[in-house]
Amino acid sequence: MSSQPLAAALIHAPVVDRRGDRVTTAVTNLDLHDIARSARTYGLKRFYVITPVPEQRRLVETLLAHWTEGFGAGYNPKRQQAIELIRVFPVLDEALADWRELTNADPLPILTGASREDGIPFGSCRQKLQQQPGLIVFGTGWGLAPEFYEHGWDVLEPVHGVDGYNHLSVRAAAAIILDRLAGRLGH
Amino acid sequence: MSSQPLAAALIHAPVVDRRGDRVTTAVTNLDLHDIARSARTYGLKRFYVITPVPEQRRLVETLLAHWTEGFGAGYNPKRQQAIELIRVFPVLDEALADWRELTNADPLPILTGASREDGIPFGSCRQKLQQQPGLIVFGTGWGLAPEFYEHGWDVLEPVHGVDGYNHLSVRAAAAIILDRLAGRLGH
Numbered sequence: 001m002s003s004q005p006l007a008a009a010l011i012h013a014p015v016v017d018r019r020g021d022r023v024t025t026a027v028t029n030l031d032l033h034d035i036a037r038s039a040r041t042y043g044l045k046r047f048y049v050i051t052p053v054p055e056q057r058r059l060v061e062t063l064l065a066h067w068t069e070g071f072g073a074g075y076n077p078k079r080q081q082a083i084e085l086i087r088v089f090p091v092l093d094e095a096l097a098d099w100r101e102l103t104n105a106d107p108l109p110i111l112t113g114a115s116r117e118d119g120i121p122f123g124s125c126r127q128k129l130q131q132q133p134g135l136i137v138f139g140t141g142w143g144l145a146p147e148f149y150e151h152g153w154d155v156l157e158p159v160h161g162v163d164g165y166n167h168l169s170v171r172a173a174a175a176i177i178l179d180r181l182a183g184r185l186g187h
Numbered sequence: 188m189s190s191q192p193l194a195a196a197l198i199h200a201p202v203v204d205r206r207g208d209r210v211t212t213a214v215t216n217l218d219l220h221d222i223a224r225s226a227r228t229y230g231l232k233r234f235y236v237i238t239p240v241p242e243q244r245r246l247v248e249t250l251l252a253h254w255t256e257g258f259g260a261g262y263n264p265k266r267q268q269a270i271e272l273i274r275v276f277p278v279l280d281e282a283l284a285d286w287r288e289l290t291n292a293d294p295l296p297i298l299t300g301a302s303r304e305d306g307i308p309f310g311s312c313r314q315k316l317q318q319q320p321g322l323i324v325f326g327t328g329w330g331l332a333p334e335f336y337e338h339g340w341d342v343l344e345p346v347h348g349v350d351g352y353n354h355l356s357v358r359a360a361a362a363i364i365l366d367r368l369a370g371r372l373g374h
Contacts, residue, residue, distance in 0.1 A: 018263075034358060037354055037355055037359065038356075040352055041346070041348030041349075041352055041353070041354070043348065159228070159366070161227075161229045162370075162371070163230065165227055165265070167227075168225060168362065169221045169225075169358070171221060171356070171358050172361075172362035174359075176366045179346070182349070183348065183349075184347060
């Protein structure tokens with residue numbers, strides 16, 4: 001477990017599609033449930049859902065209300081513990097500001113991307129996250145738009161399997177990355 | 188990477204629901220896509236989908252045909268490489284028989300379960316899988332029905348996060364488990 005607080009963000013825009021064009025993807029319930037549960041499992045304090053579409057943000061707020069105050073809270077308290085980590089913002093900057101305020105520190109954004117060859121190894125990233133609150137940034141669709149990589153922020157190496165195949169779902173990739181960065185060592 | 192061939196199975200019956208009652212869950216496209224992609228990433232040779240419901244098996248066959256022969260094969264060859272690992276059977280025994288025939292060896296079934304306290308550690312399991320073809324068995328719903336644990340087969344320890352919270356989706360759990368058992372070491 002990281003000795004510093006950790007958060008994750010799931011970006012729905014700007015991301016790229018299979019042709020590399022900039023798109024906005026739809027928020028899906030399943031991404032939110034899966035990644036929130038993985039986030040809760042690894043002790044993350046926030047799971048930021050980023051979409052510029054107001055209707056989609058309202059949908060997320062409705063989901064949040066259902067599971068944290070409504071029927072779902074009593075029906076499945078374990079799910080509540082995961083969903084209550086979610087905060088929704090139109091842009092990543094606002095999530096960073098929220099995370100900065102919550103941690104009272106300058107957060108370290110870590111970008112992920114399946115096709116990045118310039119990434120830092122998991123071990124180094126894990127060490128950095130011992131020093132500073134982190135925010136792991138995941139893209140939907142075919143990944144984060146190029147502009148995210150122009151901030152000079154750290155990029156994490158991709159999850160490599162056994163050969164060049166590198167097409168995990170964002171739900172699976174997030175689970176593996178959180179396990180490697182924030183899980184107990186030595187299993 | 189395991190030096191012996193590895194496969195996974197996703198069980199839709201008999202599994203238990205949140206009250207512990209035996210149920211049959213519905214096959215979902217997303218489970219199949221996610222776990223097939225994770226399986227392909229970690230070099231698995233087969234991903235068995237187990238459901239006793241004939242209509243559901245036909246649905247899986249339709250998905251398979253779409254992605255391996257139909258439109259999907261040309262549209263997304265990477266997805267094809269994952270989906271083509273899928274084989275569908277009514278019961279786990281038939282999957283074990285298929286895997287035995289394919290590997291020409293006696294396969295080692297490994298059961299998973301979030302609430303098992305009798306599981307073997309990931310490290311031991313990884314070593315066992317160097318000696319013998321393995322079949323990792325995942326349950327949908329609230330997990331595998333008790334009868335699976337009466338065979339005397341090995342049970343893998345649960346994925347522990349940072350505290351007692353232990354409610355990953357099967358898609359996330361499968362990704363993490365395959366990464367730990369079949370991923371490269373030393374990241």
